[in-house]
Amino acid sequence: MKSEHPSSPSLRDYTFFESTTSICPQCMNTVAAKVVVRNGQVFLLKYCAHHGEQWELLEESAEYHLRKRLYDKPGTKMKVHTTVSRGCPFDCGICPQHDQHACIGLIEITNSCDLRCPLCYAGAGEGEHLTLTTIERMMDFFLDSEGGQAEILQISGGEPTLHPQIIDIIRLAKSKPFKYVMLNTNGLRLAEDKAFVEALQEFRGGFEVYLQFDGFKEQTYLQLRGRNLLECKRQALENLAFAKIPSTLVSTVSGGINEEEVGKIFLFGLKQPYVRGINFQPEGFFGRIPDIGKRKRVTLSGVLQRLEQQSSGMLKISDFIPLPCNVERVAITFLYRSQQGGFLPITRDARIQDYLHLIDNTFAFTIEDALKNAGRSITDIKASLDCCKFISDFRHIIPFNFFAKSKQRKMEYIDENTFRLSVTSFIDRYDFDIKSMQKECVHVITPDLRKIPFSAYNMIHRGDKT
């Protein structure tokens, strides 16, 4: 038998990068872990007293991983609702250890769904709808926890369009101080019910549809969603475009299933008139797929590598920046329409890390927000200089008369001429590391009025009794 401990010293086949805390996926105890680099990739190397040594892929590109800390910023202090007792991730939430506010608050208004996706995190199917009163209480709780106004509210489920009061719920959300309201949907109702899509027109401006869209192959839909949905997705997009309602495509990227389709999804999305961006989400292992088993993990930087390989030279990994509010698990770039007509990444050849202080801890970061922050105090000489330098660095994307436009026209201009590409990688019990967890900025608002980071919710707390 091969000895694990050679009699004479030899070199490890990895480099120890840093320490962290992880979870043993078998006993769910927290365990010490090393973050190590091996063959250009990053792994978690864990030691559980009961279940031994375990390796888990954390990032497919060590180069990208090392770049994250250049973009890191202090987190945001916020109201807490629980105390520290068992430790992270068992004390949600938000407990005093959490290090980031909610860029996105998500309310699951129903457990019902008209699909039974084999990978559903929520295990949705037959289920109950929340009452409007409960939903309003949750919205108000979210707003209060964010200091009275919040950035993005996602109305989710289950399938939220099955809720009989969905229009009232969106109207209620729009009457409150949320910067953006998003409707997370599989698109079935959007494809089949034109009157419903027309009814959504009243919400235009600060409202977006977050449309599940996983690719083009029949096999992709059969394996991820249980039935071929491509025509339904096309019809949903056509109906949305007809009603001039903007959307973001949300693609789950699954190893061995649709990992070869991300480039095609990007090129397709770019051509759709009212699609404003794409969010790629590597598959996480919880819900209906609790075990990684033989499935192949795709990581955040793995999605970036595939986008570079599959986008006919349009995108490079270096075009993406780790989002300052959660550098570990979100990457983003914006493309802008160039004078020649094509789209180019704003971040190409720009030193975004010089402007971190102008970027809020937000997922809803826009160029205009950064400019506003740069000019916040004209008596502050440094801020004014920053603003000038920022404008000169980004002059190629800002039209001559941009600042003379009305707020509405500025928003329209940005909408029509920029395209947002992001990758959000949620955390499961295999690739859990405590920093990623405590910086997570997508929070589920629960009916018992807690704010639980999305990954911790799916990993542990979904079954909590309310």
Ligand code: SF4
């Ligand atoms: S995930 Fe955040 S809120 Fe939950 S226990 Fe960890 S630090 Fe606390």
Ligand code: SF4
């Ligand atoms: S993933 Fe979404 S569409 Fe699929 S069953 Fe779950 S809630 Fe329904």
Ligand SMILES: [Zn+2]
């Ligand atoms: Zn264990």
